[in-house]
Amino acid sequence: MAMKTGDAFEAKELPEDLKETLPDVYVDDLLMTLKYFIDEEATHLWIKDVNVCARCEYKPCLYFCPVGVYSLGSNGHIQVAYQSCVECGSCRIGCPYRNIGWALPRGGFGVAFKFG
Template sequence: MKIEDKLFLDRFRVEEESHLKITDADKCKQCEDQPCLNLCPANVYRLEDGCIMVNYEGCLECGSCRIACPKLNIDWNYPRGGFGISHKFG
């Protein structure tokens, strides 16, 4: 099964406020490799007009971006109870 097919099985209950926030946008501009753009399996981080945008709605809550950000620049929290991802099969 392809990753896209597996992701299709996930369901999301989206909170109004993002559970992921960039702490300091200027630090992102000084971040050489910007690993968040490539490591997120859900493509939550995107570059728009030179700024990192966070499309938190599709976050899989894997925690990879929190660990990989070299500048510790992501304020990472789980969504409130009842929100976020739910897996259809386990």
């Protein structure tokens, strides 16, 4: 049962008693441990078409990104905090509409793991 894409994407729910056991972590506390060389001139992540996000019912990118790059702005648009990205690639592939543009940061920029 491969993940359905586009408008056919369906969200699933864990049993309620299991879901309740998940804590609500403030991801910024985790990001403070990461070292970045931030490219102030260019983003390497972008939304290809904001209209696609507008009709995306479940917006899974708000959840599965391991560093919470994607958030919902007050205007209802998806905001992209590319500065926090660890370049895993999940958003490019996990977006049901493949609506996230993804490139590698320019050489030397982006995350620099100290431990890995």
